[in-house]
Amino acid sequence: MSQMQKYFDYKTMVCICGIQNVHFVGGIEDFEHLAAKISTLKQNYQLDTK
Numbered sequence: 001m002s003q004m005q006k007y008f009d010y011k012t013m014v015c016i017c018g019i020q021n022v023h024f025v026g027g028i029e030d031f032e033h034l035a036a037k038i039s040t041l042k043q044n045y046q047l048d049t050k
Contacts, residue, residue: 041047
């Protein structure tokens with residue numbers, strides 16, 4: 001990186017905005033449906049969540 005300093009100006013930015021909390025509301029059927037959708041997404045897009 002030090003070799004490239006004469007070509008670029010590096011800065012560090014911190015984003016303070018964003019979603020702080022998420023509240024889920026719904027019945028058990030809603031959460032079961034959500035879990036099924038997430039499972040389908042993981043299979044279709046080969047997502048590996050550890």
